[in-house]
Amino acid sequence: MSASNVGSEQLKAGLEQRLVESGEKERLQDLIRAKLVESGWKDQVKAQCREVIKEKGIANITVEELLQAVVPSARENVPDEVKAKVLSRLKGFLLTNLQDLEQQPTPPL
Amino acid sequence: MPKARPTSGGSSTTATLADWGTASSTSTMSVTLQGKSNTPAPSPVPPPVPTTSGCSHLTQAKPTTAQRYRVFVKYSLFQQHHHTFTDRFRSNQQTLPALKSVRASRLEAKRDAILKRIPFPQCTQCGTAIGRVLLCLYCEFTGCWKHGHIQSHMASNRHNLAVEMSSYTVYCGLCQDYVYSHNYEEILRQERFRMYYRLCQLANPTAKRIPTIKCLTAPVLSLESQEALAMPCDGIRGLRNMGSTCFMNVILQAFVHNPLLQTHFLSDPHDSRACSREACIACEMNSLFEQVFSGNHTPYGPTTFLRSIWQASTELSGYSQKDAHEFFITALNQIHAGFSKNERTLDCTCVVHQTFAGELQSTVTCLNCKRKTVANDPMLDISLDLRPLPKKGREQGQLSQVPHSLLECLQRFTTAETLGAKEYTCSHCGSECKEATKQLLIKSLPPVLSFQLKRFEHLASASKIESLIRIPLELDMTPYTTQSQSTARPAHSLNAFDEQAVASNPACHYRLFAVINHEGSLETGHYTMYALHRKEWFRFDDDLVTLAKLGDILKNKAYMCFYVRSFLDYSPA
Numbered sequence: 001m002s003a004s005n006v007g008s009e010q011l012k013a014g015l016e017q018r019l020v021e022s023g024e025k026e027r028l029q030d031l032i033r034a035k036l037v038e039s040g041w042k043d044q045v046k047a048q049c050r051e052v053i054k055e056k057g058i059a060n061i062t063v064e065e066l067l068q069a070v071v072p073s074a075r076e077n078v079p080d081e082v083k084a085k086v087l088s089r090l091k092g093f094l095l096t097n098l099q100d101l102e103q104q105p106t107p108p109l
Numbered sequence: 110m111p112k113a114r115p116t117s118g119g120s121s122t123t124a125t126l127a128d129w130g131t132a133s134s135t136s137t138m139s140v141t142l143q144g145k146s147n148t149p150a151p152s153p154v155p156p157p158v159p160t161t162s163g164c165s166h167l168t169q170a171k172p173t174t175a176q177r178y179r180v181f182v183k184y185s186l187f188q189q190h191h192h193t194f195t196d197r198f199r200s201n202q203q204t205l206p207a208l209k210s211v212r213a214s215r216l217e218a219k220r221d222a223i224l225k226r227i228p229f230p231q232c233t234q235c236g237t238a239i240g241r242v243l244l245c246l247y248c249e250f251t252g253c254w255k256h257g258h259i260q261s262h263m264a265s266n267r268h269n270l271a272v273e274m275s276s277y278t279v280y281c282g283l284c285q286d287y288v289y290s291h292n293y294e295e296i297l298r299q300e301r302f303r304m305y306y307r308l309c310q311l312a313n314p315t316a317k318r319i320p321t322i323k324c325l326t327a328p329v330l331s332l333e334s335q336e337a338l339a340m341p342c343d344g345i346r347g348l349r350n351m352g353s354t355c356f357m358n359v360i361l362q363a364f365v366h367n368p369l370l371q372t373h374f375l376s377d378p379h380d381s382r383a384c385s386r387e388a389c390i391a392c393e394m395n396s397l398f399e400q401v402f403s404g405n406h407t408p409y410g411p412t413t414f415l416r417s418i419w420q421a422s423t424e425l426s427g428y429s430q431k432d433a434h435e436f437f438i439t440a441l442n443q444i445h446a447g448f449s450k451n452e453r454t455l456d457c458t459c460v461v462h463q464t465f466a467g468e469l470q471s472t473v474t475c476l477n478c479k480r481k482t483v484a485n486d487p488m489l490d491i492s493l494d495l496r497p498l499p500k501k502g503r504e505q506g507q508l509s510q511v512p513h514s515l516l517e518c519l520q521r522f523t524t525a526e527t528l529g530a531k532e533y534t535c536s537h538c539g540s541e542c543k544e545a546t547k548q549l550l551i552k553s554l555p556p557v558l559s560f561q562l563k564r565f566e567h568l569a570s571a572s573k574i575e576s577l578i579r580i581p582l583e584l585d586m587t588p589y590t591t592q593s594q595s596t597a598r599p600a601h602s603l604n605a606f607d608e609q610a611v612a613s614n615p616a617c618h619y620r621l622f623a624v625i626n627h628e629g630s631l632e633t634g635h636y637t638m639y640a641l642h643r644k645e646w647f648r649f650d651d652d653l654v655t656l657a658k659l660g661d662i663l664k665n666k667a668y669m670c671f672y673v674r675s676f677l678d679y680s681p682a
Contacts, residue, residue, distance in 0.1 A: 026188075
């Protein structure tokens, strides 16, 4: 692993920590949750999960298998509007936090 | 996500009720205890049903593990709502300084100090804080799923149980899956309830609530945890069509599957033998519930109910097709009359008003003198307009011309509308020619919210609006209440949860339990309905009852829909 790679890994961890500590992660999650309910995405995915479980039988399926069956299409079906909104919020967060993180990197864990 | 509890009959999606009913006994008890009954088992041995006891590793874990689980749940719940607390405290301090005693503020300072000391959850090995992060139930280890840190920890230390931070579910390394146990679910319920209570308090500090302790110690009738099995089709019975009576059947099914009415009428609230009222609908409701929960699965014809309604309301009598909503309102009024002699409906304690009654607030603002006139009106349900907006309404913002979802309908319902020049005369400034705006908001929400989507138009020419309206399974009513509008919200925005949004009040969260559909035209058509029964959706078409797919329910052109509050203050489940 090159030095710059280590640096970017550290930076990423630092940013993640900030995202959580500032409460921004939960705020974003609330926003995403509300948006996905509003657009009907959540109900759609729920219906899909039930289908998969019924098909395989409740005793023969694990959460991992369910995820494999549902995640790809669910990810694709997220409305573009929601993606754009979340991206712009994240960009805003990055811009305000990147600069002062680069100046004083977080101590190694 | 915990493993869903096995539900009966999940194998066949098209089985009719008659196929199902054959195996079950005729006892009126809703559950039969396995191995505890004295009577010998019935001769045809029922097929093996998966047990409902949950993961054995989790059930047999030490009590201290359960205690650790409780602490972790508290911690995770708190982490999840941390920002709500900090954001809200600040705004409350500004708006409600008088409410805060010295003691309360000291407590708060203490809490804030503790808050700062609680570490944020991140993987002990790589520091990942996003995605699936699990806490070991045996030691201090926290690990992420993405890089396999928690899995390797569980395998190498033989610590087989860990809690996931965001869903509060337990992962069992021996089962290789997320698992549940009734004991742990109960812990989660209690802690969730505590958090719900605190969030409600935070969202609306002045509201009166039942003390948490009373709600938490309410007896929980958990027969499932005693290895009991639910009877397959208990509480499900088709209703015969007695000549265009599907309008009545759908509403009766919606009553039967209403959790509040169910609890009320199964507790035998009305003594039919002592009742001397003629055509008493309360007596009829009693016998309806008796019939549905009798264990008999052959379709039932509610003839006496129909006769009583005919006697009570001349408009609903006769063999022609009727409007389900009209029947709904008439039936509610008649049930109310059976329980209470009180004419006032606002503070009535009868089951109808305790279940369905809310209050609407209409505010008229004179644009000339800015004076506001407020009026409160009782409501039993909300009727939502589906007609395209007139041109002048469209200028007001992002509201689309035709609504596509229930949320959009509600948005329209609560948007201030401009009254025409001669529609309103301000009593204060007396100006007649000036304009005014009128806004409707919900002042108090009932435990059960019912909506009517006005598909039938009776203007110059009667017609039916056939547009598809999306009905969400979960509904947050916070943005449509007076409370949210009073706490500084920017000009009405379509996106209720935009940047400057009000924190959602969990007391305003609802979930769908019944939908009524109308197929056909205005003059002639057929009513069917979907209802939620023990976490499974069923389709009721008069005497035919079938398992329903969630996807079908969401795709239908609903006429009425019913929501129940997600958290009932006294309810254990």
